[in-house]
Amino acid sequence: MLACHPAKKLSFNRSISDGDLVIVYEKHESMKAVTVCEGSVLQNRFGVFKHSDWIGKQFGSKVFSSKGGFVYLLAPTPELWTLVLNHRTQILYIADISFVITYLEIVPGCVVLESGTGSGSLTTSLARAVAPSGHVNTFDFHEQRAELARADFEKTGLSSLVTVKVRDIQGEGFPDDFTGMADSVFLDLPQPWLTIPSAAKVLRHDGTLCSFSPCIEQVQRTCETLQTRFTDIRTFEVLLRTYEVREEKMQSISGDGDGSNGSVPKKRRQCSDGSFVLSSSPSISSVMARPCGDARGHTGYLTFARVKCFS
The missing domain is CATH 3.40.50.150 (Vaccinia Virus protein VP39)
Structure with missing residues (x-):
């Protein structure tokens, strides 16, 4: 869909060419549209990226800067645009x-x-x-x-x-x-x-x-x-409503049982957002899901x- 040349087909299943529009993905919150031009460079906090290195690569490729940083070259789908x-x-x-x-x-x-x-x-x-x-x-x-x-x-x-x-x-x-x-x-x-x-x-x-x-x-x-x-x-x-899913390590703060009745001793653990989870293991990590704070x-x-x- 997104080659600059009108004669090119509406397809991302091809190599990036000089003059193509690509979405440079730095991280989830940081993307930018860049028109590929041989001889040009992109400079960001991850280093210097030569456009000439992008030509011939497939959309979705991971490319590296001279100092080892990297970005992804994504096809400019309507969603990304x-x-x-x-x-x-x-x-x-x-x-x-x-x-x-x-x-x-x-x-x-x-x-x-x-x-x-x-x-x-x-x-x-x-x-x-x-x-x-x-x-x-x-x-x-x-x-x-x-x-x-x-x-x-x-x-x-x-x-x-x-x-x-x-x-x-x-x-x-x-x-x-x-x-x-x-x-x-x-x-x-x-x-x-x-x-x-x-x-x-x-x-x-x-x-x-x-x-x-x-x-x-x-x-x-x-x-x-x-x-x-x-x-x-x-x-x-x-x-x-968008959710963020990530692994959280819990901090043990107090015991909720001593095991005297034959049960496994349990610990009450506090999450970083102040919520609590009961666990019988002092070193547990849990996958947590919570709404993103900037949801529209x-x-x-x-x-x-x-x-x-x-x-």
Whole structure:
């Protein structure tokens, strides 16, 4: 999917070439997008990495610096691109994106209309979902933002699957050229209810719509407007809770039994977060799972609907 050259296939099962976009994985919280250029170097705390050493290696390779440090060269999948792209606007993350693609019933060959483009996080995943024969037409009212998104899709090899246009969909609606052509419509607008009539016009028979809104008041008004032209109206809030799993060594602090009744003496052991575990061994290590402290909460509400069929 992600060679800079538009003629290359949408595949990661190949060697890295000069001009390719790769995701340099330093650690879980540190990744960056780098365009491979022979003669260039990447410098970080792990050392100096020559781009020329990357050319010819497979995506996923582990490469070393001159001082022995290493990084991984990963293919820029939509999931990873979402984590490293430039935030020109608030973006959708994987939990919402996967939900959108599933409930909009997007499959290869679909025609999808999106407004607005923003940073292109969702657009990238939509393009993969419709590949190789579908197409995503995405609109943004901000000309500079649209141009930057267009450049990103060129870098990630999606130009043949995505068309970026400048248009105020909220004020003007979708172009008449798309009447009855779209399988799905996605809206990320301040006042999505203004675009509902236009969305109904461009959707095919039994087409689906999704509107993303951060506030419940927006959802209420959108749902009221949807009732005239759409059916099967549902709203979801997707909350993702991530867990960290690691081995913990317990510190024995007191005895809870002396074994006088024939039982094995037990120790009460304290975890690093203050919780306690009972153990009969003074040197036990346990695998602990606890929620990550930086887990994202509410991002927004997703409202889905299906266009009514009038006979």
